[in-house]
Amino acid sequence: xxxxxxxxxxxxxxxxxxxxxxxxxxxxxxxxxxxxxxxxxxxxxxxxxxxxxxxx
Ligand SMILES: [Zn+2]
Numbered sequence: 001x002x003x004x005x006x007x008x009x010x011x012x013x014x015x016x017x018x019x020x021x022x023x024x025x026x027x028x029x030x031x032x033x034x035x036x037x038x039x040x041x042x043x044x045x046x047x048x049x050x051x052x053x054x055x056x
Contacts (some may be wrong), residue, residue: 020043020046021044023042023046026038026039
């Protein structure tokens, strides 16, 4: 299943796919700094993959 990412940017934005939404919830709900960094990292990874998908 491939999500279509219409409005991805390098920062957390309002109009995102389900994966972004999940990661954003992790960032917002993170209690520890390490947890937050991990979620932010996952987001960056997701964005890179999304851009690859768009390029193809
Ligand atoms: Zn996304």
